[in-house]
Amino acid sequence: MFAHHRLRRGWVKCLAGVAALALAGSLAAAPAHAETTEAADDSSVLRIATDGFIDSFNPFTSFYLLPTNTFRYMYENLVANDAKDGSITEGLATEWNTDSDGKVWTYKIRPDMKWSDGEPLTANDVAWTYTQMMEKEEMAVANGSLVENFDKVEATDDSTVVITLKEPQANNPGQEIPVVPEHVWSKVDKPGEFKNDKDTVGSGPFQLESYEANKSVTLKANPNFWRGKPKLDEIQYRYYTNSDAQVQAIRSGEVDFITGLTPEQFTAIKGADGVELNDGHGRRFNGISINSGMADAKGKEFGTGAEALGDKKVRQAIRAGIDVETLRKQVMQDYAQPATSFIPAVYSTWALPTDDPVVSGFDVDQAKKLLDEAGWKEGSDGIREKDGKKLELRFLTDADAPIEQNTAKFLEPWMKDIGIKLENESSDVDTVSERTTKGDYDMYFSGWSVNPDPDYQMSINTCGQRPDADGNGGTTQDGYCNKDYDKLYQQQHVELDGAKRAELVKQALAINYEDTPSVMLWYPNQLEAYRSDKFTNFTKQPSDGGAIANQVGYWGYASVESASAEDASGEGGGLGAGGWIGIGVAAIVVIVGGAFFLTRRKKSDDRE
Amino acid sequence: MSTPTHDHPQPTDPENPETASAPESGGPSSGGSAAGGPSSGASGGPASIGPADMDEPPKGGSFLGYLLRKLGGAAVSMILVVVLGFFAFRMLPGDPVLKIAKERPMSPAQIAELRSQYGLDKPVIVQFWDYLVGILTGDLGESYVYRKSVAALIGEYIGPTLLLTATAAVIAIALGLWLGQLSAWRRNSLFDKLASSTSLVFWSVPTFWLGLILLMIFGGTLQWLPTGGMVTPGLEPWSFAAVIDVIRHLILPVVSLVAVVYAQFLMVMRASLLEEMNEDYLTTARAKGLTEDEVRRRHAVPNALLPTVTVVFLHIGGLIAGAVTVEAVFSWPGLGKLTFEAIRGPDLPLLQGTFVVFSAIIIVMNLAADLVYRWLDPRIRRA
Numbered sequence: 002m003f004a005h006h007r008l009r010r011g012w013v014k015c016l017a018g019v020a021a022l023a024l025a026g027s028l029a030a031a032p033a034h035a036e037t038t039e040a041a042d043d044s045s046v047l048r049i050a051t052d053g054f055i056d057s058f059n060p061f062t063s064f065y066l067l068p069t070n071t072f073r074y075m076y077e078n079l080v081a082n083d084a085k086d087g088s089i090t091e092g093l094a095t096e097w098n099t100d101s102d103g104k105v106w107t108y109k110i111r112p113d114m115k116w117s118d119g120e121p122l123t124a125n126d127v128a129w130t131y132t133q134m135m136e137k138e139e140m141a142v143a144n145g146s147l148v149e150n151f152d153k154v155e156a157t158d159d160s161t162v163v164i165t166l167k168e169p170q171a172n173n174p175g176q177e178i179p180v181v182p183e184h185v186w187s188k189v190d191k192p193g194e195f196k197n198d199k200d201t202v203g204s205g206p207f208q209l210e211s212y213e214a215n216k217s218v219t220l221k222a223n224p225n226f227w228r229g230k231p232k233l234d235e236i237q238y239r240y241y242t243n244s245d246a247q248v249q250a251i252r253s254g255e256v257d258f259i260t261g262l263t264p265e266q267f268t269a270i271k272g273a274d275g276v277e278l279n280d281g282h283g284r285r286f287n288g289i290s291i292n293s294g295m296a297d298a299k300g301k302e303f304g305t306g307a308e309a310l311g312d313k314k315v316r317q318a319i320r321a322g323i324d325v326e327t328l329r330k331q332v333m334q335d336y337a338q339p340a341t342s343f344i345p346a347v348y349s350t351w352a353l354p355t356d357d358p359v360v361s362g363f364d365v366d367q368a369k370k371l372l373d374e375a376g377w378k379e380g381s382d383g384i385r386e387k388d389g390k391k392l393e394l395r396f397l398t399d400a401d402a403p404i405e406q407n408t409a410k411f412l413e414p415w416m417k418d419i420g421i422k423l424e425n426e427s428s429d430v431d432t433v434s435e436r437t438t439k440g441d442y443d444m445y446f447s448g449w450s451v452n453p454d455p456d457y458q459m460s461i462n463t464c465g466q467r468p469d470a471d472g473n474g475g476t477t478q479d480g481y482c483n484k485d486y487d488k489l490y491q492q493q494h495v496e497l498d499g500a501k502r503a504e505l506v507k508q509a510l511a512i513n514y515e516d517t518p519s520v521m522l523w524y525p526n527q528l529e530a531y532r533s534d535k536f537t538n539f540t541k542q543p544s545d546g547g548a549i550a551n552q553v554g555y556w557g558y559a560s561v562e563s564a565s566a567e568d569a570s571g572e573g574g575g576l577g578a579g580g581w582i583g584i585g586v587a588a589i590v591v592i593v594g595g596a597f598f599l600t601r602r603k604k605s606d607d608r609e
Numbered sequence: 610m611s612t613p614t615h616d617h618p619q620p621t622d623p624e625n626p627e628t629a630s631a632p633e634s635g636g637p638s639s640g641g642s643a644a645g646g647p648s649s650g651a652s653g654g655p656a657s658i659g660p661a662d663m664d665e666p667p668k669g670g671s672f673l674g675y676l677l678r679k680l681g682g683a684a685v686s687m688i689l690v691v692v693l694g695f696f697a698f699r700m701l702p703g704d705p706v707l708k709i710a711k712e713r714p715m716s717p718a719q720i721a722e723l724r725s726q727y728g729l730d731k732p733v734i735v736q737f738w739d740y741l742v743g744i745l746t747g748d749l750g751e752s753y754v755y756r757k758s759v760a761a762l763i764g765e766y767i768g769p770t771l772l773l774t775a776t777a778a779v780i781a782i783a784l785g786l787w788l789g790q791l792s793a794w795r796r797n798s799l800f801d802k803l804a805s806s807t808s809l810v811f812w813s814v815p816t817f818w819l820g821l822i823l824l825m826i827f828g829g830t831l832q833w834l835p836t837g838g839m840v841t842p843g844l845e846p847w848s849f850a851a852v853i854d855v856i857r858h859l860i861l862p863v864v865s866l867v868a869v870v871y872a873q874f875l876m877v878m879r880a881s882l883l884e885e886m887n888e889d890y891l892t893t894a895r896a897k898g899l900t901e902d903e904v905r906r907r908h909a910v911p912n913a914l915l916p917t918v919t920v921v922f923l924h925i926g927g928l929i930a931g932a933v934t935v936e937a938v939f940s941w942p943g944l945g946k947l948t949f950e951a952i953r954g955p956d957l958p959l960l961q962g963t964f965v966v967f968s969a970i971i972i973v974m975n976l977a978a979d980l981v982y983r984w985l986d987p988r989i990r991r992a
Contacts, residue, residue: 052940054950056756064713065754138722146716194756214755214765215942215950217842241837242940242949245821249829250836431703431955438707449712457714472707474717 045234047536047561049550050247050256052240055218058197058209060179061133061140066551067218067238069143072179074220074236074555075203077227079108079127079162079175084542084556087284087348087453089173093127093180093204094162103169103497108162115225116182118202124156129183131164139193147178169495171502172456177553180204206231206559215240232562251276251530258536258558260550262528263403264334275534281541281548282338282347283450283527287404288519289323289396290447291316295440295480297469304440304470307394309387314375316517319444321361321368322419323412329523332407337523342510343462343478344455345524347543350503351455353510360514368419377420385420393422397436397445400427405446408522438472440480447519449478453553455506456494462513463487479518486512527551537564675983683976690968694961695740699733705753705955727753727957740961749965750958754950759962762947767966769839770936770943774929776859777866781928782921784867785874790913792875793882794905805875812872816931820865820938827861834861837940862939870928877920882913915985922978929970 053067060072080097083090094108114122131154133140134147141148151174152165164174185202189195198212206228207220218238224230239256241247248266250256252273262270270276292306293316309315329337338346341360342353353360361367377385377392385392396412398405409425416423423444428436436442451458460466464482466475489509496502527548531539540556541547549557706723724730728739743750749759788808792801811819828836835841835858844851885891886909894904929944936945944963951959 054754054954056754064709064715142719142722142726145719145722146714149716149718196756213842215940215946216838216840219842237842239838239842240940240942242937242946243821243837246824246828246837246938246940249824252829253832253836255836429702431701431708434708434711435702435704438704452714468717472704473720476710476715 045232045563047233047236047258047558048256049236049238049258049558050241050250051218051238052242052244052247053238055212055214057195058201058212059192059195060143060181060197062142062193064143070551071209071218071220073205073553074207074559075201075205075209076179076181077204078178078180080173081555082176082453082553084540084544084547084552084554086350086543087553088350089176092175093122094175097173097175099497101497103171103495104166106164106166106174108164108175110160110162111227112160114204114227116184116202116204117208117223117225118182118185119225120182120184120202122182122204123159124162125159126183127162127180128154128156129187130180131178133186133192134178137193142193144178147174147176150174170456171494171496172454176454177452206555207236210235228559231559233558236558248530251532254532254535257532258529258549259531260527260529260548262530264336264528267336267528267530268334270530275532276530277533279527279529279531279539279541279549280336281527281529282345282543282546283525283548284345284347284452284551284553285448285450285527286340286343286345286521286524287337287446287448288340288343288521289319289408289444290437290479290519291319291444291517292440292442292480293516293518295470296467296482298465298467298474301469305442306440307443309375309377309392310394310443312375313516314371315377315392317361318368318371318375318419319416319421320517320520321364321371322415322421323520324363324415325520325522326363328408328411332404332411333523333525336526336528338526340521340523342514342521343449343451343458343519344506344510345451347524347547348451348453348455350499351506351510353507353514357507357511357514359511365418372420379420383417383420384422391422392420393424394443395424395426397433397442398425398427399430399433399446401430402446408446438468439470447479448525450551459490459493459506459509462518463490481513481516481518483512483516486516533564535564536561538562672983676980679976679979683972686972687969690965690972691741691744694964694968695737698955698957698960698964701955703955705729705957708955709753744965749962752951752959752962753956754954754959755956759958762959763944763962763966766942766944766947768943769941770929770932770945772855773859773862773866773936773941773943774925774932777863777870778925778928780863781867781871782874785871786878786914786917788871789875789878790882790905790910793879793886793913794901794909796883796886801879805879808872808875811868812870814869816865816869816934817938819868820861820935823861823865824938834858839942858939858941862935862941865938866928866931866935870924870931873924874917874921877917878913881916882909885909885913888912916982918985919978919982922974922981925974929967 051067054065055068056063056065058068058071058075060068060076063069063072078092079094080089081092082088091111093110093114095111097106097108099106108124108127110122110124110127116122131148131151134144135141135151135154138145150166150168150170152167154165155163157163166174182202182204186192186195198209200211201209203223204226206223206226208223210219210221212218217240220236222231222234239250241250241256244261244263244266247256247259248262248270251259252270254275267278267280271278291310292304293313294302294306294311295304296302325339329335329339339355340346341355341357344352346352372385372392375387377387380386380391394416396409398409400406406425406427409423409427413423413425426442433445437445437447449458458478461476461478462481464484464487467477467480467482468474486509489505489512493502493505493509496505527550529549531549538560539549539558540560541549542552542554542556706720706727706729709723710720721730728736731739740750747760749763751757752759752762755762785808788804792804795801824836827834835854837858839858840846840851840855844854888909891904891909894908895901899907932941932943933945933948935941936943937949940946944966947959948963948967950956951963954960
């Protein structure tokens, strides 16, 4: 009885001590918190979460996404792609024209422009930059393909640049090539190896101030930007390896902008305090690429594609058997736009309209009819057969991509309905990439990001661009080859009349659609979120319902301004470091105290 | 049982360096047997010293011979790692250049230029020779992504990893050993059951899952702690504010790492102390009138620590490898994150470099475990 009482008293003492200490810890927390709130940040720094690779900030050599996007803010191009719909607008040049066959392009440079260091920006800088890329291999690593067709570039005076092409082209050649200051770059010893990662000199709205690998990239507003100094003082990219961590970071206000969310993350963050979402129409397409018989540019065949897929009717039947609308709503949770061709709908000038007569929808009866016509008759088990061979296809997917796995789950029963046995072969992304290069697949889930001018994406659907089984010789989207399509591609390539060119592009896309080298699924939306309690006035591209990040141009962040003068909301609630330390101390006290108590009990047992 | 931290960022990936490199080592499940000696080292420790032959000095005599044997074993492991490091990553599917060129408007000439810059246009045997010569001269090649020497990159990133793993190791070892000896002393008590089962629950939890949950609770929802990185950009390095900032960033990764690994120290300590508890000398100590506490602290624990120390050494190497996951979750700019990004690349020279370095750390730790054991155990030293 006596022992019991002592035991009780011990417990009470112990608990009281713990409580007192925990309280002391939490009290100590309050001032500590005030001290450690992010002193380095003021309201005019836009913090963006990223996990992008950076090799350097050299616009001649870097081809990774984050540096490329940064170049768009650092260096103005000869002509820009506007925010409204990506069409050509003034950049360094105020006006431009071409001779009657599109071979000689003349640009008038805006007078009295200055680099960020105050030096004058003239036509000579443009000619020097382009010539470097044309003459030196190491300067052509990133954008060499853009000047491949250039014969010579001259600055005829301080405000005129003349580009003479080898072959005529309708696509304005002054796009997407960052123009660098000659007075800085001509002094660099080995410009191909120059990192350019500190205090850069450029003509765009922001200049790189500093870069710490895997920590941060800091950009500073350029007061000499010809459209006027941006309202933001700085943009700072911060490294988050994990996209779930990025979501937590925007919830806690540690970053102000994130992009590339999955539909699940996007839904989860809805309604978070001070966070606004942007469900932007993207410039990317997803589709199911069909192996209709791989071959290189000379027609030498390779790969293991099913013979049945060489028949256009079978490919069309596959399209008719897929309920893309259901797929888009279920798999993408409606965060995607209906697709027609490989030119996304955001480029309304070029995209194949949904009401084009060639566009057909989900129609099981039509699918069955097409397969019947192709000679595939239903067997006893419901799977179609021809010459004793069953219609069995492989669908190659990335095991780590939920969207691809979910698509496969829908596709298998749908294909079975029309008499095709579809087997999902899911693998890691490197294996998928290797097998598609070798043509070792029947169907796979594919996707590309497309630039405002359709020429490049169209070119990788021509016969001459097909690589061999080792991936040498070119790039192809689906291994597609059709002489009629190639002819239309060539015609649009040199058609200077915009309206006529758009017509030719649409005709080519219609032929491609009819041939069905792939089944277009959707144009995924780019899901983004920003701290609307701190920043406002982001510009979207296209301005009606487009995305903020990964634009072709510098619109997204250049117009951003602080939401209000008073910026108190960022660090809401919470206990801060001190609070946590207090709780940590309390926890240790609980453990130590508890153990001490247990030890005591044992001891007293011994003694009594 | 392969690694102390039993999960990887991509469990199905064959290229994960620590899967291939980590030697067999005793984890919690085999804690009881590991207490017998470092018999589980990759290079083959001395034969398990059971209670039966305890008084018999091990055969094969002098310390020098023992040292040479251990060094030889370590050298063989290292050579295997170097060779494997090259070929394992070449066997991976996918062409790094094509992966980089994917979805980018690149002409065939540009792709060919990249191939030659990376040295991938040379025959594999020539590449292997260059790699071997490079390793011998301390040159691990140049990273594709960072365009910097791999050795310099590893030098830059090892600091944060050491800070993270050393902090976690100290806490995990202290916590594990302390709870372990208490558990053993009060075997089958409520405390023992609670402590042991809690530690095992944490040990079974995937690191990245635990990390994300902690991140969500303390970073996103409560907002007490930062959600990633090592230091807030813009702070003056080594200033008071920066040090506090680093400590704040350190808490969550360390807690995840400790929670997942301390069980193995607890279990090893518990098992070795249990073995000591039947010994006669404890009865003697009690007979002298010492309290239970004093018997435990002065007599039982020091003896039980002996096998534990070697196991601790074995696990330190594994802890560094285990940082890969934690660094990826918490965006900690260390070697683990570098490896994670190298896999994503795939950045072959960087992968090879981190693989060789991680493996070397583990091999060195194994060697140290063998040597320390020999040095610590008076029975073996006497021989």
